[in-house]
Amino acid sequence: MPDIDIDAPGTTLLLMGNEAIARGALEAGVGFVSSYPGTPSSEILPALAGVAKRRGLYAEWAINEMLAMMNAAAASMAGVRSMATMKQNGTNVALDFIATQIARGQRGGGGLVLVNCDDPGQRNSPNEQDTRHVAKMLGIPMLEPGDFQEAKDMTKWLYDLSEELDCLVMLRAVAKIAHTSGNVTLGELSKREHKAHFPLDAPIMAPGSPMMPHARVLQKVEMAKEKFESSLFNRYIGPDKPELLIIACGASWLHAMEAVRILQLQDRVGALKLGTIWPLPEKLIEEYLGKSDQVLFMEEVDPFVEGNVMEFAASLGPVGPRPVFYGKRSGHVPAFGELNPDAAIRAVAKVMDITYQPRPADYSKRVQAASEKEVILRSGTLCAGCPHRASYWAIHKALKLDGRDGFATADNGCMGAGAGAGGFYVAKIAGAMGSGAGLADGLGKLGQFGFDQPVIGGLGDSTFYHAGIPALLSAVWNRSNFTLIIYDNSATAMTGFQPHPGTGMTAMGEPGKAVSIEDICCSFGIRVEICDPFELDKTTDTVLDVLRDEANGPRVVIMRHECELQRARREKPPYKVYVDPDKCLGENCGCDRLCTRIFRCPGIRWNEETGKAEIDEITCSGCGLCVDICPQGAITKEALVPEAKELEEEIVGR
Amino acid sequence: MKALMKDPLSLIVIGVAGQGNVVTSYLICNALVREGYLVTFGQSYPPQQRGGSVINYIRVSTEIQTSPIIPEGRADVIVAMEPVEAMRMLNQYGNPDVITMVNPRPIQAIDTTGLGVEYPSLDKIMEDIRGLSARTWVVNATEEAQKLGNAIMANVVLVGALVGSGVLPLDRKSMEPVIAERFPKAVELNMSAFDRGVELVKQ
Numbered sequence: 142m143p144d145i146d147i148d149a150p151g152t153t154l155l156l157m158g159n160e161a162i163a164r165g166a167l168e169a170g171v172g173f174v175s176s177y178p179g180t181p182s183s184e185i186l187p188a189l190a191g192v193a194k195r196r197g198l199y200a201e202w203a204i205n206e207m208l209a210m211m212n213a214a215a216a217s218m219a220g221v222r223s224m225a226t227m228k229q230n231g232t233n234v235a236l237d238f239i240a241t242q243i244a245r246g247q248r249g250g251g252g253l254v255l256v257n258c259d260d261p262g263q264r265n266s267p268n269e270q271d272t273r274h275v276a277k278m279l280g281i282p283m284l285e286p287g288d289f290q291e292a293k294d295m296t297k298w299l300y301d302l303s304e305e306l307d308c309l310v311m312l313r314a315v316a317k318i319a320h321t322s323g324n325v326t327l328g329e330l331s332k333r334e335h336k337a338h339f340p341l342d343a344p345i346m347a348p349g350s351p352m353m354p355h356a357r358v359l360q361k362v363e364m365a366k367e368k369f370e371s372s373l374f375n376r377y378i379g380p381d382k383p384e385l386l387i388i389a390c391g392a393s394w395l396h397a398m399e400a401v402r403i404l405q406l407q408d409r410v411g412a413l414k415l416g417t418i419w420p421l422p423e424k425l426i427e428e429y430l431g432k433s434d435q436v437l438f439m440e441e442v443d444p445f446v447e448g449n450v451m452e453f454a455a456s457l458g459p460v461g462p463r464p465v466f467y468g469k470r471s472g473h474v475p476a477f478g479e480l481n482p483d484a485a486i487r488a489v490a491k492v493m494d495i496t497y498q499p500r501p502a503d504y505s506k507r508v509q510a511a512s513e514k515e516v517i518l519r520s521g522t523l524c525a526g527c528p529h530r531a532s533y534w535a536i537h538k539a540l541k542l543d544g545r546d547g548f549a550t551a552d553n554g555c556m557g558a559g560a561g562a563g564g565f566y567v568a569k570i571a572g573a574m575g576s577g578a579g580l581a582d583g584l585g586k587l588g589q590f591g592f593d594q595p596v597i598g599g600l601g602d603s604t605f606y607h608a609g610i611p612a613l614l615s616a617v618w619n620r621s622n623f624t625l626i627i628y629d630n631s632a633t634a635m636t637g638f639q640p641h642p643g644t645g646m647t648a649m650g651e652p653g654k655a656v657s658i659e660d661i662c663c664s665f666g667i668r669v670e671i672c673d674p675f676e677l678d679k680t681t682d683t684v685l686d687v688l689r690d691e692a693n694g695p696r697v698v699i700m701r702h703e704c705e706l707q708r709a710r711r712e713k714p715p716y717k718v719y720v721d722p723d724k725c726l727g728e729n730c731g732c733d734r735l736c737t738r739i740f741r742c743p744g745i746r747w748n749e750e751t752g753k754a755e756i757d758e759i760t761c762s763g764c765g766l767c768v769d770i771c772p773q774g775a776i777t778k779e780a781l782v783p784e785a786k787e788l789e790e791e792i793v794g795r
Numbered sequence: 796m797k798a799l800m801k802d803p804l805s806l807i808v809i810g811v812a813g814q815g816n817v818v819t820s821y822l823i824c825n826a827l828v829r830e831g832y833l834v835t836f837g838q839s840y841p842p843q844q845r846g847g848s849v850i851n852y853i854r855v856s857t858e859i860q861t862s863p864i865i866p867e868g869r870a871d872v873i874v875a876m877e878p879v880e881a882m883r884m885l886n887q888y889g890n891p892d893v894i895t896m897v898n899p900r901p902i903q904a905i906d907t908t909g910l911g912v913e914y915p916s917l918d919k920i921m922e923d924i925r926g927l928s929a930r931t932w933v934v935n936a937t938e939e940a941q942k943l944g945n946a947i948m949a950n951v952v953l954v955g956a957l958v959g960s961g962v963l964p965l966d967r968k969s970m971e972p973v974i975a976e977r978f979p980k981a982v983e984l985n986m987s988a989f990d991r992g993v994e995l996v997k998q
Contacts, residue, residue, distance in 0.1 A: 153828060153831075155827075264840065288860055317863050317864070322824060322834075323860060323863070324828055324833050395835075395860070395861065399861060399866065403869075481866070482862045482864055486866060499867050499868030499890070500868035500891070507927060508889050509886065511926075512882055514919075515920050516886060517904055517912050517913075517915065519847050519848055519904040520846055520847070521846040521847045522846035524813070563846070734909070741905045741908060743903070745908065746908050747907075747908050749913070760903075
């Protein structure tokens with residue numbers, strides 16, 4: 142990641158949208174930033190934390206998004222320009238506080254910006270959601286960048302807007318802007334000095350205050366609308382009287398422009414890019430609706446601009462412009478999933494009645510014929526060496542040995558793979574942050590209705606701190622009968638190895654106070670076991686024993702083993718692992734190819750020619766776990782680093 | 796700024812999660828922006844850390860900021876760190892003029908090791924890739940990186956091969972500062988991986 146604070150105005154860098162947002166905040170003079178990691182928003186906070194010390198900022202990972210939002214709002218009320226960043230699910234977590242904050246304002250303090258990154262197509266999310274609805278629902282002024290430069294420029298401008306209106310403002314970036322890189326020309330860094338003081342004489346916006354908070358919100362929205370009417374973030378490219386007017390925002394604007402170029406319709410089709418998403422600049426929209434008889438909307442995820450523009454057009458009555466509207470409602474644009482240039486080309490070609498063929502038909506035929514045979518499926522799985530594979534293997538075995546139709550729940554993050562082949566299908570339900578514990582808590586109280594299946598709730602370590610503690614506490618209080626497994630790989634791994642309270646390291650790389658998972662769980666007065674899942678047999682026995690524990694309430698097993706990718710960033714692999722071809726009996730073994738067909742670590746492959754298993758030295762992480770899987774003892778490990786060697790000698794010595 | 800082979804020029808860099816193709820793209824895109832080109836670098840990746848295909852879309856222009864995704868059938872260059880992935884991309888983005896660069900080292904999928912799918916014949920895939928491309932470079936990037944001490948450097952060998960092939964307006968001089976910035980502790984090693992890549996396409 143580049144240092145985003147280089148003091149070189151006018152220089153052009155390749156920046157990810159998230160880095161551009163961080164740079165925009167620096168140019169605005171942000172002083173306080175709080176966040177919880179979640180793709181596609183995860184890179185904003187580290188970019189700022191990396192330069193925090195020398196720029197005099199404060200940047201932190203909070204344990205969840207509600208706290209990130211509260212922290213940023215508190216700093217802004219003390220006069221410091223502040224920012225909270227999160228993905229769409231995080232905005233949901235913070236929503237209760239956002240709703241009251243927007244109604245009350247910052248008491249004349251520093252600008253407050255909430256950056257929300259949406260994930261169209263839910264590539265890295267449990268749901269697909271359009272957070273623009275939040276702006277409308279709560280009356281929050283919102284901008285959406287249509288390229289990387291705008292991601293920076295909008296962020297910077299939002300601070301002025303927030304202070305002028307004295308209210309929270311939002312930036313909504315879709316994944317193909319936030320998590321995509323492009324050219325960004327830098328502006329001046331802010332020389333603002335941060336001085337925090339909470340003014341006691343500022344107007345109090347509390348129940349009983351002279352102005353109804355809702356009335357205040359409506360007033361701010363009207364003020365924002367006036368400013369948005371003349372905003373340069375809205376712009377039009379195309380002929381004066383286009384046959385088709387495209388109204389687009391976010392990355393969809395780039396797709397739409399590409400479609401117009403490819404179909405060579407520059408003289409016939411125009412595109413109005415909207416950067417001010419809520420409130421919509423109605424006068425501007427009315428002017429453009431009058432320019433064309435046909436309007437096509439291109440946006441991700443919901444038909445948000447589409448629906449609101451149609452509603453506005455209807456409000457203009459019979460004298461207003463009456464174009465035909467195309468978009469998600471008419472079926473011209475896909476109603477769900479991430480958009481791309483092809484979706485735009487198809488929509489424009491359909492409205493304009495053009496046939497489009499990107500390549501010769503015979504080429505398509507040839508490449509499709511070859512691909513049918515040669516393009517294999519690549520299902521996602523856990524990494525080679527992943528401790529969750531070991532944990533799931535032990536749970537899978539324990540549930541089979543228990544024999545009472547037990548099952549597990551999963552949560553967000555890497556261990557969500559427990560629902561697939563990589564986790565031996567042990568997890569049957571997954572959902573929101575913390576639901577791995579909350580759903581198990583609910584199931585654990587169904588005994589009076591005849592429910593007798595053992596339930597294993599599951600959470601990652603970071604998720605435990607984020608949303609697991611209240612669920613466990615409620616379960617202890619109400620004596621819910623289940624086992625909570627906390628998969629502690631000492632990292633927020635899936636989103637990029639951010640630290641959390643258990644690691645004790647802060648976002649700015651300084652030592653914080655570590656809070657251990659077991660200390661929290663033990664303080665509830667319940668049974669807590671700690672396993673290293675790489676000790677497979679011991680872990681299986683422990684899980685089985687805890688499952689059968691007749692304790693009147695929840696029990697906890699902490700599966701502790703560091704994320705393999707995080708370990709590999711520091712050290713060389715512990716072992717060289719190989720299959721002894723003399724010992725591997727292949728199909729004749731009777732193990733039914735346990736290592737490749739069931740265990741399925743990507744580091745092991747099946748050699749069709751020899752009919753035996755082998756290790757792929759490129760993919761293998763050298764963790765050595767599979768040595769304990771092979772019933773024939775054909776997989777062998779040789780210690781490579783001194784620590785592993787010593788450990789092995791110690792074990793052999795015993 | 797030198798003119799591009801095509802404007803905009805659309806490249807795909809694909810690999811299996813964990814092969815490091817994002818670094819390949821990152822190095823190339825950074826060098827292009829420093830040379831003054833307009834670049835978009837989009838990614839499409841699986842939620843899990845491993846197993847799936849990671850597609851990088853690189854688009855370069857002297858005048859326009861393009862969509863971050865390449866339209867179907869419109870790739871100009873496909874760089875594949877794995878042979879099946881090259882075919883996957885040809886199927887979606889290939890055309891009679893496409894140039895392909897392929898690292899022929901197969902990476903199995905859990906579907907081929909355990910879910911009953913057979914990994915196709917390597918000879919047949921390579922033959923089909925050649926037949927569906929205007930030009931194909933076969934670059935033994937993994938093998939060469941292993942000789943240099945670490946298979947992960949296959950991604951930098953491919954940067955060298957791509958620059959050496961002349962499809963991009965880049966040379967050693969434009970790559971060196973970018974590589975030095977990305978690998979401050981292993982500049983020489985990565986530059987030797989880069990040079991090896993250049994040599995491989997000159998042979």
